[in-house]
Amino acid sequence: MSRFVTAARIVLATLREIFDEAAYERFLRRTQTASSPGAYAAFRREFDEAKTRRPKCC
Amino acid sequence: MGSGFDTMLDGTSLTDMNKTASICAWLAVGLLGAAAVGVIAVRRGEPINALWLVVAATCCYALGYRFYSKFIATKILALDALRATPAERLENGRDFLVTNKWVVFGHHFAAIAGPGPLVGPVLAAQFGYLPGTMWVLAGAVFAGCVQDFVILLFSVRRDGKSLTEMAKEEIGRVGGFVAYTAVIAILVILLGVAALIVVNALKDSPWGTFTIAMTIPIALLMGLYLRRIRPGKVLEVSVLGFILVLGAIFGGQWASQNPAMAHAFTLQGSTLAKLIIIYGFAASALPVWLLLAPRDYLSTFVKLGTIALLGIGIVVLHPTLHMPALTRFVDGTGPVFAGKIFPFAFITIACGAISGFHSLISSGTTPKLIARETETRMVGYGAMMAESAVAVMAIIAACVLQPGVYFAINSPAGVVGQTAATATATISSWGFPVTAGDMQALAHAVGEQTLFNRTGGAPAFAVGMAHIFSQSLGGAAVMALWYHFAVMFEALFILTILDAGTRVARFMIQDALGHIYKPLGRTSWYPSILATSALVVGAWGFFLWQGVKDPLGGINSLWPLFGIANQLLATVALCVATTIITKMHRTRYAAVTLVPLAWLVAVTFTASWHKIFDRNPRVGFLAQARALAAGPATNATARLIFNNRLDAAVTAVLVVMVALVLIESVRQWIAVLNGTGEVRVKEAPFVMTRLAEERP
Numbered sequence: 001m002s003r004f005v006t007a008a009r010i011v012l013a014t015l016r017e018i019f020d021e022a023a024y025e026r027f028l029r030r031t032q033t034a035s036s037p038g039a040y041a042a043f044r045r046e047f048d049e050a051k052t053r054r055p056k057c058c
Numbered sequence: 059m060g061s062g063f064d065t066m067l068d069g070t071s072l073t074d075m076n077k078t079a080s081i082c083a084w085l086a087v088g089l090l091g092a093a094a095v096g097v098i099a100v101r102r103g104e105p106i107n108a109l110w111l112v113v114a115a116t117c118c119y120a121l122g123y124r125f126y127s128k129f130i131a132t133k134i135l136a137l138d139a140l141r142a143t144p145a146e147r148l149e150n151g152r153d154f155l156v157t158n159k160w161v162v163f164g165h166h167f168a169a170i171a172g173p174g175p176l177v178g179p180v181l182a183a184q185f186g187y188l189p190g191t192m193w194v195l196a197g198a199v200f201a202g203c204v205q206d207f208v209i210l211l212f213s214v215r216r217d218g219k220s221l222t223e224m225a226k227e228e229i230g231r232v233g234g235f236v237a238y239t240a241v242i243a244i245l246v247i248l249l250g251v252a253a254l255i256v257v258n259a260l261k262d263s264p265w266g267t268f269t270i271a272m273t274i275p276i277a278l279l280m281g282l283y284l285r286r287i288r289p290g291k292v293l294e295v296s297v298l299g300f301i302l303v304l305g306a307i308f309g310g311q312w313a314s315q316n317p318a319m320a321h322a323f324t325l326q327g328s329t330l331a332k333l334i335i336i337y338g339f340a341a342s343a344l345p346v347w348l349l350l351a352p353r354d355y356l357s358t359f360v361k362l363g364t365i366a367l368l369g370i371g372i373v374v375l376h377p378t379l380h381m382p383a384l385t386r387f388v389d390g391t392g393p394v395f396a397g398k399i400f401p402f403a404f405i406t407i408a409c410g411a412i413s414g415f416h417s418l419i420s421s422g423t424t425p426k427l428i429a430r431e432t433e434t435r436m437v438g439y440g441a442m443m444a445e446s447a448v449a450v451m452a453i454i455a456a457c458v459l460q461p462g463v464y465f466a467i468n469s470p471a472g473v474v475g476q477t478a479a480t481a482t483a484t485i486s487s488w489g490f491p492v493t494a495g496d497m498q499a500l501a502h503a504v505g506e507q508t509l510f511n512r513t514g515g516a517p518a519f520a521v522g523m524a525h526i527f528s529q530s531l532g533g534a535a536v537m538a539l540w541y542h543f544a545v546m547f548e549a550l551f552i553l554t555i556l557d558a559g560t561r562v563a564r565f566m567i568q569d570a571l572g573h574i575y576k577p578l579g580r581t582s583w584y585p586s587i588l589a590t591s592a593l594v595v596g597a598w599g600f601f602l603w604q605g606v607k608d609p610l611g612g613i614n615s616l617w618p619l620f621g622i623a624n625q626l627l628a629t630v631a632l633c634v635a636t637t638i639i640t641k642m643h644r645t646r647y648a649a650v651t652l653v654p655l656a657w658l659v660a661v662t663f664t665a666s667w668h669k670i671f672d673r674n675p676r677v678g679f680l681a682q683a684r685a686l687a688a689g690p691a692t693n694a695t696a697r698l699i700f701n702n703r704l705d706a707a708v709t710a711v712l713v714v715m716v717a718l719v720l721i722e723s724v725r726q727w728i729a730v731l732n733g734t735g736e737v738r739v740k741e742a743p744f745v746m747t748r749l750a751e752e753r754p
Contacts (some may be wrong), residue, residue, distance in 0.1 A: 013163035017157065019292040019355055030151045040289030041347075048346040049235075049581070050153065052561045054422050055241070056554075057247050057415045058173040058408075058624065 023047060084124065091117025098191055102383060109376040113190055115450045119443045122199035127207060134639060134647045135211050137431045142747040143343040144217045145427055145600040148254040154218070156749070157427040160434055162730045166424045167356055167441040168415050172207075173516075173552050174409025174624075175449040177255060180515035180522075181367065181617060182406045183456040183464065186384040189403045190453050195560075197411025198402075198446035201654035204626060206416045207438035208635045208651060213421035213426050215741040221421040225630055227740050230723050236333045236719045237568070237630045243564040243712060244415060244623040246594070250601025251616040252559075253338070254553045255514035257330045257543050257606060258613075264323035265310040265505050266545045267330070271323070272306035273356070274337075275549055282353035294360040295352070303356065304552075307542050314403045314505060334556070341557035342564055342591040348556050357554035364547045368451050368523060375529050381457035381464065386488065392515070393469035393485075395614045402667040405659075410449025412654065414627025416442065429749060455522030456515075461511075463490025463500060467518045470611030471511045473676075481510055505538035513611035516552075520529070520544035536629030556598075563594045604701045607694060615705055618669055618737035622709060625662045626716050629655060633723040640730050641739050659720060666713040670706045679706035 016022045027043040028035060094114035097106060131137045150153040157165075173471060182190040213219055219227075222241070226234030256737070260266045280299045288294060313319040341349055390398035395406065409415070420438055428434055456464060465485045466474075474481040477495040485492050501509045506522060509517065524540035534538070567590045572579015578586045605612025632655035639648050673679030675685040683702040686695055729735025 010158065010160045012159045015293060017165050018168050018358060018643045019288060021292050023152075023267060024290040026151045026155070029408060032297070035289050037286055037289050043290070044285075044347045044351070046152075048351065050323075052346055052350065052558065053565050054169070055245070055415070055418050055562045056172060056558050057170045057343060057413065057419055058172045058244075058555065058620075 022026065024050075066287055070375055070733075076214075080547055084121070087117050087120055091121060095195075098188060098383070105378045105380055106383075107376055107378055108372055110381075110457065111187070111454055112376075112452055114191070115447060116194060118195045118199055119447070122203065123439060123443065126199060127203065127435050130207065130439075130650055131202065131432075131435045132508065132652060134644050136644075137211070137435065139432045140567060140747055141215075141428050141431055142745040143428050143431060143699050144425065144742070145429055145461075146747060146749060147742075147745055148217065148426075153423075154426045155604075156429045159429065159433040162424060162427045162429075162433065162435050163441055165427065166419065166437050167444050168362065169419045169423065170413075170441060171361065171445050171448060172409065172555055173252060173255070173548060174413060174415075174463075176452045176519055176548065177515040178407040178617075179410055179449045179452040180456040180519045181394050181468070181613065182403050184385060184387050184392040184468070185399055186382050186388070187453055187457045188381055189388070189399050190407055191450065193403055193407055194446055194449045197407070201628075201657065202412035202416070203439040203442040203445065204411075204650060204654060205412055205414075205631050205635065206420045206442040207435060208426055208639075209417045209631050210428070210634065211431065212375055212419035213425035214431060214434060218425040219421065219740050221634065222628075222632055223272050224638075225634050226419065228634050228641070229719065229726060233630065233633065233719050235323070235340060238570075238628070238717045239417065239715060240355075240414070240623060240627045240630060242563060242566060244620070244627060245559050245566075246597045247336070247601060247620045247623050247708075248618065249556055249559050249563075249594075249598035250553055250605065251613070251620050253331070253334050253598065253602040254605035254612050254616060255516045256549045256552050256556075257305055257327050257602070258336065258512050258514040258611075259373065259516040259520070260325070260330055261327040261512075262508065263314075263506055264320040265314040265542055266549070267310075267323045267325055268313040268319070268697055269303075269306045269310040269542060270549045270553070272309060273546070273553075274301045274349070274352070276306065277356060280356065281348045284352065285347055296355045299352065299356040300359055300363075303360070303546065304543075307539060307546060310542060311327040311538065320423045327424075328603075329336045331602050331606045332601075334553075334601065335595060337553070338556055338560050339473055339591055339595045339600070342560040342595065343587055348560075350554075350561065353550075353554050354558060357551040360547050361551050364544075365448055365451070368455070368526075371446070371526050371531075372451055375525050375526055376455070377458045377529065379454065379611050380460050382461065382510075385461070387429075390674075390677070392529050393465060393473045395617060396674065397618070397665075397668060401661040401668070402618065404661045405625055405665045406640060407449065407616055408621050408624040408628075410446050410452070412625075412628050412658070413697045414481040414624050414629070414631055414672040415625065416445075416711055417631035430747070436501050452519060454525065455519050458487060458522050458525055459518065460490075460492065460496075462490040463521070464484065464518055465490055466492050466497050466613065467509050467512050467521060468515070469511070470513050470609070470614070472514055472609035472611065474511075478508075478510060501535060503537045504541035506541075511611070513613045515613075516545065516548045520548065521663040560591065560598070564590045567593060602709060603712075607697070608701075609698075614676065615679070615725050618665060619705060619708060622662055622665055622669070625658050628718050629658050629662065630719050632658065637723055637726050637730075638739065640727050641737050643737075645731065659716065662716055663713060666709050669709050679703065679709070696709045 033039045071292045089572040094110050097110045145156045157535050179190050181483050225237040244486045280295045283295050318596040388399045424739040474484040482492050482494050523544040524537050632651050675682040679702040686699050
């Protein structure tokens with residue numbers, strides 16, 4: 001059972017990383033702000049500049 | 059769980075299994091794999107079950123990972139778990155971040171898995187299931203996985219440097235320049251051919267066109283939801299977006315049955331091409347958060363779910379393959395694309411066996427997330443195995459179709475004839491019986507007016523996937539829904555690559571132009587954004603338009619060009635890897651990268667030679683131009699002649715670049731071996747990890 005829970009946690013963590021939720025959380029921690037439309041806009045400004053430069057494979 | 063899995067694969071530290079049992083277990087895996095490969099290779103004249111491919115692939119991957127990747131890890135790379143990675147040393151909470159290895163694996167796989175491993179194997183199925191399967195398995199284990207693994211490790215040891223930077227440092231300025239040019243060339247050709255695949259899947263299909271058109275407002279809604287209502291809740295909004303997309307599939311069915319809507323959404327290839335070009339330009343210039351980012355999330359969500367679903371579906375339903383092991387088209391006369399197995403099967407299937415593009419991901423985000431050097435083996439080698447498994451699924455999806463149906467969908471009208479009667483007569487005369495009635499019934503079952511002349515691989519894959527799922531999940535009654543789900547899945551993530559790729563190419567060009575005139579390099583300066591977006595969209599739009607107007611269907615010319623460009627980048631990556639291995643004084647093991655490199659050079663050079671000089675007009679660009687010039691002149695003749703000559707010139711430039719980087723690399727190797735060249739390995743200095751104490 002504990003293995004199943006661990007596996008589920010890892011899958012969820014992977015999805016949160018792939019879908020940038022983890023990156024947003026780190027941004028909030030780093031800038032010590034609460035989640036809000038303004039904070040998310042600031043996160044996207046910082047994040048998109050780097051993310052859209054990364055190629056995705058064919 | 060993770061370490062348990064690793065130790066099981068490593069087979070060395072299991073406490074409850076002694077050495078003899080381990081040897082017996084791996085012998086059993088080897089024998090099972092040999093038996094499965096034997097059945098695939100030897101069985102002739104009767105259909106085989108798809109499970110043989112699954113078993114062969116599973117055993118090959120297990121053996122490759124356990125033995126070959128471990129050999130590379132210990133004997134050549136000497137992975138050091140005590141050496142701090144850039145994620146630890148340079149951790150900044152943004153790019154550099156110590157991350158769980160399974161999370162990195164998922165992230166890396168999501169970045170490398172695109173339409174390539176689905177489309178290439180479907181096209182190469184014209185040779186039969188055997189050549190594609192063998193190349194995907196051998197190519198992945200001995201070339202693709204090795205490239206991804208070694209480039210990832212070398213990037214980790216160089217603070218996450220990109221392939222272009224490593225090529226410049228290790229091979230010289232020529233290497234850096236070729237890598238940069240190859241990336242731009244691949245992006246432009248890839249985007250052109252990807253857009254063509256979407257056009258061919260959606261032309262004269264009101265259902266498909268409506269569904270895909272709806273994904274744009276859905277993405278905009280998701281963007282606004284994320285920005286204004288629930289900031290940062292990406293998984294939540296992706297689920298909502300997915301539900302809306304499912305609604306759009308049902309909406310497409312309604313649209314196709316409503317005369318006014320069906321008329322509005324029944325578009326010809328040229329109209330769709332113009333709309334996609336306009337979309338590409340708008341997506342490149344619009345704010346990322348509004349369209350590009352939510353589309354990317356939606357596409358990734360659908361992609362991961364569908365790949366998992368397809369994998370489960372194939373194992374559970376284990377369909378029968380109707381395509382023979384080898385078809386008569388191994389002689390180079392294939393209707394899907396012209397050319398013999400060697401070299402064309404090996405440039406048609408790139409992603410799934412070896413893809414140069416992966417080296418950009420392996421030297422991009424991933425090396426900055428790796429916590430320990432030892433994890434590069436699982437992430438680099440392992441994720442490529444997963445991508446190769448996707449390619450095996452694509453081969454199965456294409457080969458479950460009756461061969462006559464497969465060729466009717468994938469053959470251009472210029473080869474099999476303009477009408478259903480001539481097309482079916484031509485295909486039947488090849489020994490693959492199919493009737494106009496069969497095709498009409500199939501088109502009706504999947505909710506299309508026709509399935510003839512739908513080149514590009516995506517529709518054939520969609521029909522195959524619908525065929526597999528309709529065997530149990532909903533039966534024939536929902537085949538149309540499965541087909542349009544598959545088309546939506548492919549078109550959605552191809553269009554996502556289109557807008558993301560356009561933006562990446564725009565940034566690269568802006569960076570280069572910034573050296574000439576500084577404001578052009580500013581990514582926020584609108585005149586520069588518009589000019590470079592127009593340049594990039596114009597470049598891939600040219601190839602798209604060329605493909606749409608090509609009487610041979612476009613894929614015949616453009617997919618090999620893309621394959622050559624992609625393998626060129628793999629050549630650069632393997633040159634970099636061999637150079638570093640030589641400088642590390644591991645020359646006696648250099649064959650690990652040198653053999654795949656030699657193979658790729660042989661493939662790329664031979665394919666380029668054929669594409670430029672072959673006397674067959676269906677193969678050689680110049681022969682096609684000559685044939686057009688000698689034939690009856692039409693309004694399009696001059697343009698078609700120009701296109702063929704341009705394609706020949708592009709191929710020639712690509713092959714000259716391969717030659718240049720190869721010559722530079724060989725000079726480096728000789729200098730190092732003779733002791734006259736610089737042998738300093740340009741790695742970051744060793745720093746002891748702190749994680750070893752924290753995570754024993």
